[in-house]
């Protein structure tokens with residue numbers, strides 16, 4: 327058993343995901359507290375060539391689970407073999423579909439405990455403590471492994487929980503995962519890939535999100551929201567109602583079954599604030615809502631609630647922001 | 654072809670939730686429903702049955718005896734039979750223990766597809782499907798916005814960063830689906846009557862061949878503290894003003910917080 331802190335690092339097209347860089351910073355901080363090393367479990371296309379650079383992001387070592395494009399779950403057996411090999415104290419996984427799949431596979435393959443998605447995680451005296459919002463954010467719970475729980479603790483981490491390190495130097499020492507039969511997980515194959523026609527923003531990376539809902543009314547209705555988002559240097563998001571209507575792609579949906587976001591500023595425009603939407607944005611630092619219904623539920627938890635017609639207010643607001651920015 | 658849909662009973666989404674003195678969710682205090690995301694899995698299974706791709710749709714739940722209600726409600730939507738694993742040794746089960754028990758029950762039922770919701774409302778770990786697949790040594794097809802079955806393979810449509818993929822694996826598989834599969838049907842009066850006569854079997858841990866002692870008290874995790882979230886500062890309101898004034902006030906508010 328070691329005091330190392332491992333983290334999943336996914337690569338696509340030769341680049342580490344934003345989540346990998348955030349978790350590298352988180353693992354480095356936890357490793358300081360545990361007295362171990364921050365170790366990347368790198369996989370995906372470009373992982374092998376890119377892994378040394380994870381040193382700059384905070385990793386001391388990187389274990390390559392496999393390179394190439396394949397469903398993330400196909401790397402599960404390699405992840406389990408690597409974890410068995412150096413027995414870290416904790417494995418951090420992004421609380422997004424691929425990260426959750428691999429985390430789940432580790433829980434089932436190794437019979438280890440799982441935590442999260444956490445809002446904070448610490449290691450004290452060799453013991454993990456994780457803090458999470460449960461039951462639609464109505465309760466904050468603090469959990470730890472039971473005394474007889476085997477190592478590691480697998481911890482799901484939401485986007486924007488840790489901030490990537492900047493300007494770090496250093497190279498991670500790279501090794502390959504011990505050979506492992508990919509087993510049944512290796513039988514999942516991507517047989518078709520349909521990229522979107524237009525670029526789709528990654529909401530988890532946006533520090534400002536202008537989200538539109540059913541009140542926006544149509545695809546064209548989202549035009550002014552895009553302009554406002556541009557003026558603020560942010561991205562457009564949506565409620566499920568707006569995504570279901572086909573006004574924006576599903577990748578922009580925020581909420582229980584969409585993205586869980588944590589921007590500095592979230593603006594909910596023509597969104598009522600249903601609980602399933604709220605769980606996806608309630609940890610935003612600042613919440614502004616524009617709604618014509620003075621009793622909309624979003625008015626109960628927004629920091630600033632503006633009662634009025636979005637079609638009248640949004641273009642004026644964009645103008646005003648541009649004027650103040652001098653653009 | 655047989656699908657077993659796993660169905661969890663959870664406190665109603667809007668219900669007040671409380672923790673018991675030993676920091677477990679007080680499941681007796683709240684109105685209970687089928688985990689809303691499991692209804693989409695049920696809908697997907699019933700559509701496959703209606704299309705003729707599947708003969709039998711069964712439901713499986715692990716929970717207190719009262720979880721039989723959730724299974725009856727599932728049977729009222731459609732499907733053929735249901736199984737409930739209930740045992741005093743399972744109180745406070747975490748996702749690992751849940752996966753162990755469901756995996757054992759699924760081994761016994763041996764479906765072509767074990768179909769799950771993408772997450773449970775009260776835990777939201779989305780870990781049970783992957784952990785069950787790992788324990789049973791089966792492929793995982795997760796987060797499908799559609800599931801299709803043909804020629805001994807299962808296929809899902811799955812969102813990617815910008816588009817979608819089609820991912821497939823040979824049967825048998827463990828799969829999970831999202832709320833994009835289509836709105837779940839309501840139970841009809843006829844369905845509710847019919848559900849009363851459909852078989853619902855109750856199993857103990859021993860019935861599914863799990864040794865309670867090997868379950869570490871049904872959890873590898875424990876809650877050591879439960880508290881309400883920090884109170885938010887009160888909402889500021891801008892109302893009864895024209896759009897120009899509203900825009901200026903919003904901009905002032907943003908500027909005061911260095912957001913512009």
Ligand SMILES: Cc1cc2nc3c(=O)[nH]c(=O)nc-3n(C[C@H](O)[C@H](O)[C@H](O)COP(=O)(O)OP(=O)(O)OC[C@H]3O[C@@H](n4cnc5c(N)ncnc54)[C@H](O)[C@@H]3O)c2cc1C
Pocket residue numbers: 538539540541542564565566567568579580581582583584585595596597598599600601602603606616617618619622634635636637689690832
């Ligand atoms: C299992 C499950 C999962 C779900 N997951 C999600 C999820 O991930 N994300 C999500 O968002 N939802 C999710 N939902 C759906 C959720 O319950 C709500 O139905 C949805 O969020 C409503 O979207 P909305 O706020 O855009 O629409 P509505 O609730 O219809 O609200 C529209 C709002 O626009 C306002 N409005 C209308 N016109 C104007 C105008 N001219 N100016 C200003 N305001 C105006 C109205 O007053 C109203 O408040 C889920 C539901 C279920 C059952």
Ligand SMILES: Nc1ncnc2c1ncn2[C@@H]1O[C@H](COP(=O)(O)O)[C@@H](O)[C@H]1O
Pocket residue numbers: 659660661662688690691713714715716748751755768769770771772773774776777778779780781782
């Ligand atoms: N106690 C349970 N009984 C039956 N199914 C369950 C149970 N817990 C979880 N599941 C299934 O696993 C899915 C994912 O749950 P979770 O991993 O808890 O988010 C749910 O949508 C259910 O289909």
